[in-house]
Amino acid sequence: MESSGTRQAATEARKAQIAAAAIAVLAERGYAETTFDSICERAGLSSKRLISYHFSTKDQLFEAVVRQVVTDAAASMRPAIEAASGARAQLEAFIRANVAFIAAHxxxxxAVQQIAFNRTPVGGGERDAAIGRLAALFEDGRRTGAFRAFDSVLMAMALRAAIDAVADRVAGGLDPDHCATELVDLFDRATAKTPSPS
Known part of the structure; x- marks a missing residue:
């Protein structure tokens, strides 16, 4: 007899399989051609009912896609950020790890661009949480004296927007190290304490 834990694991594995197939179809064919049929074909499922069992609408599926991308990015970036000591080093690690993730994926x-460009109202919770984590990093830097005084939420939004703005070019082959170095320098200058006049 199958335990509830085993069933839950199988359900999560199926959802992840469907989300991965949706990411691939969105990236290759675009939003308009990302249908349950095309996802079913890509995932190697016998029936699109296996998708609609887990996601009753495309919007629900696209929410899962955004969550999967955020989860994958966080797992990829976490070791570099956790290894960095101090707010300035963590900011640099965040930028470099995020750009590296974009280049590698x-x-x-x-997939996320296709969802965003088509104005599907998904990903708000993940976006807000990402801004909140960045704002906390900036607050920590302000509190410890590593950063100057500024609005941490606005700075977090500016950094997120800057990375999102270059994502397409990095994904298209722009040198990620060059891009990351430029962004690190930009936000290092933006957050640096002004030296006191002598």
């Missing part, structure tokens, strides 16, 4: 970037 262009399909993830294109």
């Amino acid at each position: 262009p399909a993830h970037v294109r």
